[in-house]
Amino acid sequence: MHFFTGIQETQDLCQKWRDKVESIAFVPTMGCLHEGHLSLVEKAKSLAQHVVVSIFVNPLQFDDVNDLAKYPHTLEDDRLKLEELGIDLLFAPDVDAFYPEGEHAVKQTDLGQITAILEGAQRPGHFAGVATVVERLFGLIQPNIAIFGEKDFQQLMVIQKLVKEFSLDIEIVGMPIFREEDGLAMSSRNLRLTEAEREKAAEIYQQLALLRKEILAGANNFAVLEQLAIENLIKAGFEPEYVVIRETSTLLPPVNHSDDKVILIAAKLGETRLIDNIRV
Numbered sequence: 001m002h003f004f005t006g007i008q009e010t011q012d013l014c015q016k017w018r019d020k021v022e023s024i025a026f027v028p029t030m031g032c033l034h035e036g037h038l039s040l041v042e043k044a045k046s047l048a049q050h051v052v053v054s055i056f057v058n059p060l061q062f063d064d065v066n067d068l069a070k071y072p073h074t075l076e077d078d079r080l081k082l083e084e085l086g087i088d089l090l091f092a093p094d095v096d097a098f099y100p101e102g103e104h105a106v107k108q109t110d111l112g113q114i115t116a117i118l119e120g121a122q123r124p125g126h127f128a129g130v131a132t133v134v135e136r137l138f139g140l141i142q143p144n145i146a147i148f149g150e151k152d153f154q155q156l157m158v159i160q161k162l163v164k165e166f167s168l169d170i171e172i173v174g175m176p177i178f179r180e181e182d183g184l185a186m187s188s189r190n191l192r193l194t195e196a197e198r199e200k201a202a203e204i205y206q207q208l209a210l211l212r213k214e215i216l217a218g219a220n221n222f223a224v225l226e227q228l229a230i231e232n233l234i235k236a237g238f239e240p241e242y243v244v245i246r247e248t249s250t251l252l253p254p255v256n257h258s259d260d261k262v263i264l265i266a267a268k269l270g271e272t273r274l275i276d277n278i279r280v
């Protein structure tokens with residue numbers, strides 16, 4: 001496995017593969033790799049000749065400086081895990097190498113409405129930061145395929161919009177959420193939960209499953225269902241930010257009962273903000 005922190009060496013190696021018409025699958029991450037990430041890497045291995053993983057905690061996508069400061073960094077562990085999986089290249093730049101013009105001087109990518117609702121409304125500027133870093137990574141690596149987890153459901157839609165808007169020839173693959181035994185969606189942020197919080201954290205998944213069951217049984221008063229889950233989460237000790245039932249392809253409120261739906265929750269448990277979703 002190559003381990004690069006520099007832009008030029010990364011660009012050169014990827015260019016060498018492309019010159020030989022060898023395919024590249026790319027998994028962008030912010031590190032602190034768990035089984036969910038590793039499933040993305042396994043998928044990447046099955047889809048292309050070369051696998052590139054990036055680890056970069058992108059300051060542009062954090063709306064809260066404390067959140068950025070507390071983000072876990074586990075590069076040595078991550079490196080070993082990726083080495084074991086046999087990927088071709090781990091790219092882990094530092095902020096100055098990645099944004100040589102200075103992170104505050106970077107012109108950010110704006111993808112419109114999809115970036116303004118839900119996570120975008122709760123975390124202003126978050127998706128502009130995500131789109132900016134992913135656009136730059138795509139430009140550097142120029143993969144054939146890029147793989148993202150569906151836990152960040154809205155992020156996946158933002159990336160699909162990015163690829164469409166800039167006519168990038170990259171196939172975007174979404175992978176199902178990996179869950180702990182009690183249903184908690186795997187996330188690097190779970191490490192921040194105290195023992196007592198960790199015991200409660202799967203309540204988010206239980207509320208998603210409950211709403212899904214109600215909808216499948218014919219319930220269609222979505223506002224009532226959303227409110228019910230909010231109250232249950234508050235009772236369990238969460239501070240819910242949103243519980244919404246949305247149309248899958250737009251993330252807007254469903255118009256027809258037959259629309260494909262996704263239920264999305266964001267809630268704080270103590271100091272930790274958790275998100276999760278389930279399709280109906």
Ligand code: PAF
Nearest residue numbers: 028029030058130133152
């Ligand atoms: O999902 C993440 O880990 C990040 O948002 C991503 C896609 C690596 C961009 O920084």
